[in-house]
Structure formats: C-alpha cells, structure tokens
Amino acid sequence: MELMQLKHLPWAWKRGTDFLGTRYAIMCGAMTWVSESNLVAAISNEGGFGVLAGGNMPPEILAEEIAKTRGKTRNPFGVNLITVAPAFKEHVEVVIREKCPYVFFAGSIPSGRDIAAVKGAGLKLICFAPVLSLAKRLIKQGVDALVIEGNEAGGHIGPVSTSVLAQEFLLNVTEVPVFVAGGIGTGEIIAQYLSLGAAGVQLGTRFVVAEECIAHPRFKEAFVRAAARDAMPTTQFDPSLPTIPVRAILNEGTKDFNRLQFDLLNKVKAGEMPREEAQVKLEEFWVGALRRAVVEGDVEHGSLMAGQSVAFVKRIQPVREILDDLVAGAEASLARMAGEG
Template identity: 60%
Template sequence: MSEQNNTVAVTDAPTQPELQRARKRLDALWRRGTDFLGTQYAILGGAMSWVSERNLVSAISNAGGFGVIACGAMEPARLAEEIQATRALTDRPFGVNLITMHPQLTELVQVCLDAGVGHIVLAGGIPPGAAIKAIKDGGAKVIAFSPALVLAKRLVKMGVDALVIEGAEAGGHVGPVSLTVLAQEILPHIQSVPVFVAGGLGRGDALVSYLELGASGGQLGTRFAAAEESIAHEKFKKAFVRAAARDAVTSVQLDDRFPVIPVRALGNEGGRQFVTHQADVIRRFQSGELTREAAQLEIEHFWAGALRRAVIDGDVEQGSVMAGQSVGMVTSVQPVAQIIDDLVEQATVALVRQQRRMDTDG
C-alpha cells in the first residue's frame, strides 16, 4: 500500500473495512480488561471526590465504560444511598473506590458487598490483607494501585485481582514517577492480573500504545471531570477548558521536616497562599510558638474543604482545582458518551494507520 503508487496514504481517511478490522484489533487488545470489568470498553472513570457520584458514574457506565463511585469520607449509610441511587440510573457494571485509611473501612466493604458491587477499588495506601480477604470472600473483585514494581508484585501475592498504575501526570494526589516510566517498569513483569494505566491519558491513540505494551485498559479522570454530566460547578469546568497542560502543577513543599503530599491542581491564588502559609507556620515552629505536631497539622489543614469549594461552590481561585496534565486536551464541555466515542475512534484510527505503515514497509 505505497503512497508512491498513488494508493492510500497513511493519513487518508480510513475506509469502512479498515475501521472494522481495527475495531476487532482494539477489542482483542483490551479484551482482558473488558472481560474483567464486564464492559464494552476497558475505560475506567477515575474516582474523584465530589465529582464521581451517581450522575457521572452512571453516565460512564451507560456509555460502555466503567464508572467508579468515590467514597472518600462518606459514612457507610451515605455510601449505601449513593450505590442505590447509581443503580437506579444504570443497570451496567460500576465500582466503588474506598480509601484504605478510612476508620470504617470494614463497614464500607460490607456495604459494597451487601449492595452487590462487583468491583471494589482500594486506594490511598497499601490495602489491609483483611480487607482484601473480606472482599474476595464476599464474591467481589479487588483493584489496587501500585506506584512501583516491587509493590505490584506484593499486591498480586496478597490476592488483588487487578492493578492500576497511575503516573505523576494525574490530577489529585500523585506519586513521583511518570506513566511512561511506570508502564515500562511494570507491564512487562505483571501478567497474572489485568493492569490498567492512568495519569495524563487524554486520547485513545495514546491508550493504544499502552495496550500494546500489555495494559488491559485505561483510567481517565480529568476528561470526565469536565463532562456535561459532571456535577462540578460551571466555573470549575470552564477553568479546565481554559487551562493548558503546564497549568496543572503539584503543590510545593518548603521544608522536609513538614512533608506535603503532592497534589496536582491548576495553579491559582490558593496555591500561592499555601506557600506563604507554610513559611509562616515554619517560622512559628522555629520560634517555639508551635510544636512540630501542631505545625504539621496547621499545614495539612490549609486545604480542608478546598476541593469542595472548587467543585461545588465554583471557587476556582481559593479552592483546589485538582486536574491532571491532560487538562490541556479538554477543549470543551462534552457529554460522557461523546468523550468515550472520541477515545474509541482515536484508538481505532491509530490502529488503521499502524496497519497501513506495516503494509507500506512490507
């Protein structure tokens, strides 16, 4: 299929037969993921506090993806209500993300099992062995996060059914390593369970590259946070549309004695004030006005309620506008179904062009 012979160029519009073949190839590439999730597409919605609730979760699942409720700080009764409300909006599979440090983790797991939730995501730390056992004994699947190969191997031995590897490009709380490195480190060596990639994903053609490395699917948060079905404030969504990739920055830590968990969000006045706040707290600690413990608490409490202020109230200057670097690819507020259709189309076209290059080289 050489361009020199005036046949089809690599970048020409795909033909219908080419698209059909490419879709079969895509289905094969992420079949392990779709079989595991029970979905049409191996695309998970990242669990985002205040955003990943019944409306967005059900929209993702109804569009063929896998929505995930963000439990966050919910009490058991509140989580049970949210699961029931989500099930009223979709009859397709969805999961629940639980924070391992939640003081009522055991009760929250039981709420999920009683409600028939098939997949439980354990996040925010190494999941307790007892929680993994309870979930599996209850008939559900366990998904956990791994920021390094050594932990991935440990989690598999602990019995988790799937992993998510999330790069530093992601929004919210992040680790120090990019997805491009994590994928190379982990995917070749973890093959006994499905591994989903996350962090900075904004296009379907990028996802294809990870599928070909051995990933079973991808997780996206930022693209969905600005979707029509997201309950996020319009000012929050407009901030996403305006932002470039470089605007999504991690929080600054001024002193190693007072660690700050890195959070990626859009730079704003709140972020600048956080730096000033840390400097003031450190000065008060050094003068003896504050103990180390009190100083650490003052630093940590600065952002209390900041995410809610941004997402729900629309305070995008003082609140925490958590966003991944893929925010630069959010150019409009779209329905969830359109976002997923675009991702699948981009992945399919990428596979068509890949086949054309192979045909040309042959």
C-alpha cells in the first residue's frame, strides 16, 4: 500500500513519522536473539522502524550488528540497550561512538548521567515509562520520546494493561511523542490508540513470524499454533525473592523456571544464598532459555517469550505483508471514524 493511497494515516501518526523519519509510525520492539540485523533492516526497508536488541551482547558484537544493519538498510533504525545489562556502560559508549541516531533505554530507571551522555552526543533517546510521575521526570531530563508498554506484552512485563496506560499517558503527556506497546496485533487497534493521541505503536510478537526473522522454524511454529491464553506471565512465589513477571507461551520451560524459583527461594530463606545472587540466577535462566528456543529450536524447555497478541499470528509471512495488513486495517478504521465507512 503506497503512501498516496492513504488519506487518514499520514495525518494521524504524523508526529510519530516525523520523529522517526519513516513512512509508518510502527516500531518493532527489541527482542533478544530475534531483533538482529536481518529483521531490523527488513522492517526499516519496508517503511517501519526496526530496533536492534543490544541485550547482553558483548560490546564488540553490538558494534558489528550496527554495522551489519547499516549495510542492509539506509533507513532509520534504533538500538535498544538494557540498563541492567552487565555491559550497559560499554553499550552506551558503542552507540555514541557509532553515532546511532536513535537509542532506547529499557530495564530499570536510567540515571541522569546516562541520559545526559546520550543527549550530549546529539542522539535521540527513547525511554520506557511505567508510571506517569517517572514519565514527567524523564521528560524534564531531556528524553525525546516515551514508550508505554502494557502487561499484555511478551517478555518482562509491568503490572498495568495497555488500555489503562494509554488513557493515563495519552491524555496527560503532550510534551514528547508517546508510542503504545503491548498486545497490539491489528491495524484497527492502532487506529484507536492514534485517535487517543499516540504518535505511533510498537509491536514485537507479530514480527517473530516474519520470513526475514532468523528465529528457528520451530519457534515460529509455536507462535502460529498458540492462542492468546497460552501466553501467560510467571508468578512470584514469595516477596522474599522478588521476581519480575515474564510472559511466555506455557511449556516445560515454565515448569523449569518454577522449580528453579522454588529451589532458590528455599536457599534465600535458609540464609544459604543472598537474595541478589538468586535474582541474578533467575535472570540467567531466561537468557539461556530464550537462546535455546530462538536459536536452537528447543520449544519444550526453551523460553517462548510472546505477548497475548500471539492470537493474531496466523502464518509465516514477509515483513511487507505484515505491515500492509496493519496499515490497511488502521486506514480503514480511521476512515470509518471519519464517517466514510
């Protein structure tokens, strides 16, 4: 679907496309092991905005991935850094050295020093904001845009749903563009968030099954087979071992995680292990389990991190088809709102 055929969308998400420098204000969320140069470049080449997942990459590998992505697309893309990653400081140095125009901070609340470093280098910084008070603080510190992600999303999630966050943020934050994420699987819902004032959206789960995605075929097939209710969050057994819930398709890996959590909890309660060490071990589980599923295709014991929008994953298809489907649905929905449908 070419831009000239679109009547309503170009205006509805103009703030987002102007900010990103793209045809569509549709970002692909950074998914560890999944959002690498092939998928990121494919999305950016088709008019969306790909985001490279820094994750726990060694800094030199991150620099290589940025170079590979630049070799495959001339269009804008972002780099997502996790503030709690062991090499985060080095990752910040890499994106500054490589002059990556768009940097995302995910994980814990970023320090003012790290925000200033990225901003001082002339890069645009996008942060995730789970609560409104933090959003206001980040805006004061110079953050250029925000992503609000509801707990329908895949991977590590917060406690509040996308629909509630959207009302809270979009009706109260006007200073910077706000992108909505979590549970988005159709163009029709994109239109609804745009009408509330969103600058654009971020999706992850639907892009996992893109032909251009390097994830193992068995990983993709698990997404095609799954229903929304199969993507469930993990539970925290006891407050003495705080754990951030992770949404994934239920499998043996879910049981493996629960067994590990129970074992570590007993050790913490018995004084055999510090709480912080146990929390690190839980995170290490996800890093290893995700790699086993995405790279090796172990869909039984690996981690199948997916959002509830897995309900809208019907088949493996090219990035262009996925974007065309979303854009067509959003345009048609906006036309109906304008009384044309």
